[in-house]
Amino acid sequence: MIKKSKKYTLKKIAEKLNISVTTVSFVLNGQAKEKKISDEMIAKVLAYVKEIDYQPNQLAKSLRTGKSKIIVFMVEDISNQFFASIARIIEDLAYKKGYKVIFCSNENNDEKARDLINIFKHRQIDGYIIIPSPGIENDIRSLIEEGIPVVLFDRYFPSLDTNYVVIDNEHASYQGTKHLIENGYKKIGFITIDTQQNQMVNRMRGYQIAVEEKDLNSNILRIAFHENGQDQKKLKIKKFLEANDLDAILFSTNYLTQSGLEVLHESFPELLGKLGILTFDDHEFFKIHTPSISAISQPKKEIAVNLMNVMLQLLKKPAKDSEPKNITLNTEFIPRVSSQHR
Amino acid sequence: MIKKSKKYTLKKIAEKLNISVTTVSFVLNGQAKEKKISDEMIAKVLAYVKEIDYQPNQLAKSLRTGKSKIIVFMVEDISNQFFASIARIIEDLAYKKGYKVIFCSNENNDEKARDLINIFKHRQIDGYIIIPSPGIENDIRSLIEEGIPVVLFDRYFPSLDTNYVVIDNEHASYQGTKHLIENGYKKIGFITIDTQQNQMVNRMRGYQIAVEEKDLNSNILRIAFHENGQDQKKLKIKKFLEANDLDAILFSTNYLTQSGLEVLHESFPELLGKLGILTFDDHEFFKIHTPSISAISQPKKEIAVNLMNVMLQLLKKPAKDSEPKNITLNTEFIPRVSSQHR
DNA sequence: CTAATATACTAAAACGATTTAGTTATACAA
């Protein structure tokens, strides 16, 4: 049971033991030896502190030290399975090291992202793990210049020398497209988000290189991230499918795959058996979808672990000391043969 | 662009304007009129504060006022689609009111939940929105006794008079089971989590009442929440399906449905077309699954809005003032007819 | 025996806000 903690403070402890606040503080912060506190004194303090289960006020601590033991984890949308899974792992890793995590969603929107950063700047946040929206390069830059630990992921700014953890998008996409081609598909469509952000640009490039290599046509549909509602997105996909007689599709992200599948089920059920479907970001349900859907799976665990490793290192040393860490991880290609294709 | 904020403080502002810190503070907190600050003074302060884009240090503020403007949102597992979606809505609502949200996962584990609460107790968290693990009734009670705003959801403790937001589990389950029966299914299985927590108990009761009403047998599989890994769960389901010649299944929660579907695909593909499948918690993918899966859908938006409403009210008034709010929302039954069933 | 050093501890400033209990100057009443 949680104790009805009577709000102990250093001062009360000091009074009770008839010693100074300073001594208590030194003992509690492991500086006792260094500050020449006697062994009996150390024992006395530790015993009492244990007895009353004293927990220091973190706010006061933060105010004084400037460290909050909180890190921010900012993604496009925390309700997206992919981000939520990584968040869950980050949460665990952080808690083990005594950090709390504040999650937030920027909707890939610069203003929202800026607002959020601004809010957090006045809360002494210790570090930021961020999926940057397209136009906040300068904001990220100024965070870094102020010496605040920042790690980007999923995408980064080539012109900004930062810490980041990403995957090899181009290769993943190239490899996936090639796999489709090798399985006999010739008219392969690529459905992606209309953006200049490098993760998407690279995914597209991988696709393009693969199709051009085999002298195939590229068929690309770009959809705005903030397309007017889900229905507009689906309408665009529908028209794209009607206009192009495709035999396979590569979706550049999981939420597009979801919309795409819905369109197929609603409007082109006859295509479902024939179409080769490949998606970025695996999901449990792709495995049991009919037909099952091949996926380019991002290593969530590895991403999270790397993010936290870099972050923890930054939190130890002033950021400027070391070269920014640029980590590129490999994806896993998960081919799935649908029962219909057998 | 975010300004390279030169860490202004009340003191610096006061010095610059040649007035006292107190005056600045009064003006900024809207107490100017009440404290008889002259209009020119108010204008002067506001102008300067605007010019330098002053943002008060929230830690100092919190230390002094005891309020952190942070609320905790604790669920079983933040990577679960259902919880993540609610978290996303909560996030937005909270930010609009100037609150940040710290998400965390207790894994339905008392010790983890207690640890988390303990950590947060020393951070002056303003309020808690919690899915309680089975044995933390007393911990919740002591939080409440200390006057800290707490709202439970998804489940509650009948013997504890708290604020909570839940759904009418029994009715939802009853109605869903009845629907299966009316569609001709006679051997209906119920796969649930082995727990005494009331959300699950009620879901089971709804099922039982419905089958007994029609003199049908009940076939129940209980799986431990912390079953040894995903594979053990699936194995139990597999054995259950082998042992019982069912024609329909009701899953009491989304992650069980997922495991169940995997088992069906892997081991009993021939059943997929015949079996009636109904699940608690809707998911985009249930719509496009083959066969499509009927769902008892919880009103995520409504749940989130109600949670925040209650929380915001509690944050305004000392908790003890008013009677705890007990809110029970209705689910939506979404019947889906699979193409095979046509 | 004195000076220097080490040991064991502490007073008080600081972090940056809020808030209580003033102070001064002016206005008005008796």
Add this chain to the structure above:
DNA sequence: TTGTATAACTAAATCGTTTTAGTATATTAG
């Protein structure tokens, strides 16, 4: 003229820590 209100502002305490710059006593060196 004195006393009381009121307007307009402020000094200083406070929240609970950390940390700097001590102090007092004991020990050692010369």
